[in-house]
Amino acid sequence: MPTYRDIIRAATERLRASHSDSPRLDAEVLLCHVLGIDRTELYRRLPLPLDIPLDRFWELVERRARGEPVAYLTGHREFYGLDFLVTPATLIPRPETEYLVTWAAERLRLRRDRPRCVDVGTGCGAIVVALAVTLRTETSALLVGSDRSLAALRVARINRDRLAPGDVHLVCGDLLSWCRGPLDLVVANLPYLRWEQWHPGIAFEPPEALFAPDDGFGLYARLLPQAATLLRPGGACILEIDPDQAERAMKTARIAFPTAHIAIEPDLAGLARYLTIELPAKDRAS
Numbered sequence: 001m002p003t004y005r006d007i008i009r010a011a012t013e014r015l016r017a018s019h020s021d022s023p024r025l026d027a028e029v030l031l032c033h034v035l036g037i038d039r040t041e042l043y044r045r046l047p048l049p050l051d052i053p054l055d056r057f058w059e060l061v062e063r064r065a066r067g068e069p070v071a072y073l074t075g076h077r078e079f080y081g082l083d084f085l086v087t088p089a090t091l092i093p094r095p096e097t098e099y100l101v102t103w104a105a106e107r108l109r110l111r112r113d114r115p116r117c118v119d120v121g122t123g124c125g126a127i128v129v130a131l132a133v134t135l136r137t138e139t140s141a142l143l144v145g146s147d148r149s150l151a152a153l154r155v156a157r158i159n160r161d162r163l164a165p166g167d168v169h170l171v172c173g174d175l176l177s178w179c180r181g182p183l184d185l186v187v188a189n190l191p192y193l194r195w196e197q198w199h200p201g202i203a204f205e206p207p208e209a210l211f212a213p214d215d216g217f218g219l220y221a222r223l224l225p226q227a228a229t230l231l232r233p234g235g236a237c238i239l240e241i242d243p244d245q246a247e248r249a250m251k252t253a254r255i256a257f258p259t260a261h262i263a264i265e266p267d268l269a270g271l272a273r274y275l276t277i278e279l280p281a282k283d284r285a286s
């Protein structure tokens, strides 16, 4: 009778011969998912015999071996310490995006009125729902997540209802074209890849969540002037960008926000990942 350890070893070997760059972890996460246990419980059981049918587990291992992300196989991804549901209709949230939540939360905490914040291209709702959970008792901010994809918004609604019921509004629309403003904060992790940046690691994610026209900067080139007409004096904006776009992002932001403090901030790998814009309090939205 094989033990849990034997099964994990066999699955790890299968995944090692495939796309996975974390075969042991993937095997553990998939077995835990199928058995409905956490990894602490898995480690406790490692020496014990595993005597139930594992057809579902081996099916998931094969799909993982063909490149499907673990998050789509389990339907879950941790982001900002929260458990988000994800489907192939949504991007799988990345760790570098967590900084947008921290930055936005710091600015919203400074406001005593009822600040209005939009997360443009919310996908599974990761940024705006994490913001709502983080700020829950600290501000009366009006938080909105918007996306052009109805399928993504359906997932965002489930995450909102599970994690921050009632605290987040969801809107379907192109960028900020649906918004009347005024706004205090715009947060966005919009598609910013060029088609040449395609690689097998992103093959299962929706192309409309990854790629943007005009060398990957086309959506931000449209968003920045929209944000400039909607942001209030003292408002702010943070965008996650491709490091190759930093110079263009700065130039476009300077044209849209001539009096703002504009900066590029690095991610944990030291790459120019975030464009931040802070408007002086005296400016008037046009």
Ligand SMILES: C[S@@+](CC[C@H](N)C(=O)[O-])C[C@H]1O[C@@H](n2cnc3c(N)ncnc32)[C@H](O)[C@@H]1O
Pocket: 090, 091, 092, 093, 094, 097, 120, 121, 122, 123, 124, 125, 126, 127, 146, 147, 148, 149, 152, 173, 174, 175, 189, 190, 191, 192, 208, 209, 210, 219
């Ligand atoms: C890179 S994903 C980010 C999802 C989520 N914010 C995150 O960080 O995990 C970009 C999202 O923008 C949405 N999107 C693409 N073009 C858009 C547009 N013109 N207007 C609104 N949303 C758009 C996509 O549907 C996708 O959900």
